[in-house]
Amino acid sequence: MTRRLRMGVPLCALAVAAIAAGCGSSSSSSKASSSSGASSSAGSSGSSGKTYHVVYIPGLTGNPFYSTVACGAKSVAPQMHVKFSVQGAPTFAVNAQTPVVNAVTATHPDAIMISNDDPKGMIPPLLQAQRAGIKIVNIDGDLAEKSVGVTNIQSDNAYGGQLAGQAMGKLIGGKGTVAIIDNDPGFPISEARVAGFMQAMKQYPGVKVLGVQYSHNETSNAASIVSSTAAAHPDFAGVYTVE
Template sequence: MKKLGSLALAIILAMTVLAACGNNNKEASDGKMYIPVISKGFQHQFWQAVKQGAEKAAKEFDVEITFEGPETETQVDKQIEMLQAALDKKPAAIAFAALDSKAATPLLEKAKSSNIPVIGFDSGVDSDIPITTAATDNIAAAGLAAEKMAELIGGKGEVALIVHDQTSRTGIDRRDGFKKRIEEKYPDIKIVDIQYGGGDHLKSTDLAKAIIQAHPDVKGFFGANEGSAIGVLNAVTELKKDGKIIIVGYDSGKQQLEAIRSGKMAGAITQDPIGIGYWSVKAAVQAKKGESVPKMIDTGFHWYDKTNIDSDEIKPLLYE
């Protein structure tokens, strides 16, 4: 009887441990691989398009995903909390677009030590930990934006940049890609200021207005994401500088599309946000299964303006 009692106790303890593991591991609890996708924000339509792509891949590969991000792209602490919560669920893999790579490093190290593959997307993660990153070549894309700006202002004059941040990979690469192309190829173009608006169109408007007032001869602005570009557009409109200042944007969104069609904005660089979301989840599945994936997945970019905005090549890449 004593042995039977000990055996029963051992079985109960084993069942308790198994139940606890099941509660902490979504893959075990419902039979599907669980992959949290943590983006940089929700406030721009860009992220909704990335979500659409991630959901498409989740359906195709029969996995469970969650898609989340902080309310604004300045909330680094909030994003880190989301990453911690995701890791606590012991996912099969994780897709992550870092607002601040340095701040995320300790948790990414934790993921690595727990054998949870990390997939970077969009801005990715400035680290060797991610298996791969699904993203636009932002240096090359911003370089193309610089080429178009130079062409539009006649190869000389003052220009300025409004960038979403100086901590994420996208912010750094778009700033540097534009800046280096101008410095290397256009000695008669001077970058008079670079400011960071957190991707917030109201803050970006105030920054652009201050630059215009400090540099009344500025001929062009590069807005490095949707919110930055809309901020510049608003500033130019409010200061009645329409037609006097060239605006080159990045991404799309309803206001940018309307501005480009009307001629208020010269054009913009578009990414493939649906492709970014799709590949982030697909690569996570492949990594978890031990399949080889390339170190970088280049999801492409294009220049669009009012001449090609409705073309078969560009239209599917734009979102409102």
């Protein structure tokens, strides 16, 4: 299991605990059932008789990291008197995640945990949810508007990038050309990872790191980037995949 996957469980445990504490001070008593789409749920009523409904919206369904976050939250939900469910879209895109947020908002859960697909594009639907009295907890993802959300729980992305850089340098023997592939530009988390990676690569002057190239979350694009890089650089030695 990678460090990123291992971080998923404590991140979501912190999120559920924060939500339970925050909702405990709220007067909201709304209940909701899961909306259509990919979902799972867990929960139990506490001694107070109040069960909080929390929905996690991942960046996309089927991703190992997001699935780990969901599993971790599901495991601690009963302890926090939380009914937990997951609602997501199969693609990583604002126009895919926005309808999910809107549908979840319509059910008025006590809180939404979200790994947003875009730091700017996801502000309007999340702001609407927040104005409806739903608490927003950002999971491993920044929003450009800091007033949206009660907290932002994430791993140390710069440090993660440094670890990746150190591992890369050792694996390729400190020489050769390295490519960096990310999904899309403009994500603070990705930028932090790349910055950490580049910092670590300074220890390996024999390594040439190419500029960041973007796959737009398409496997075929990533494959094309790797193929063209290999053709252009005979000493092609490694790829750092940011996401």
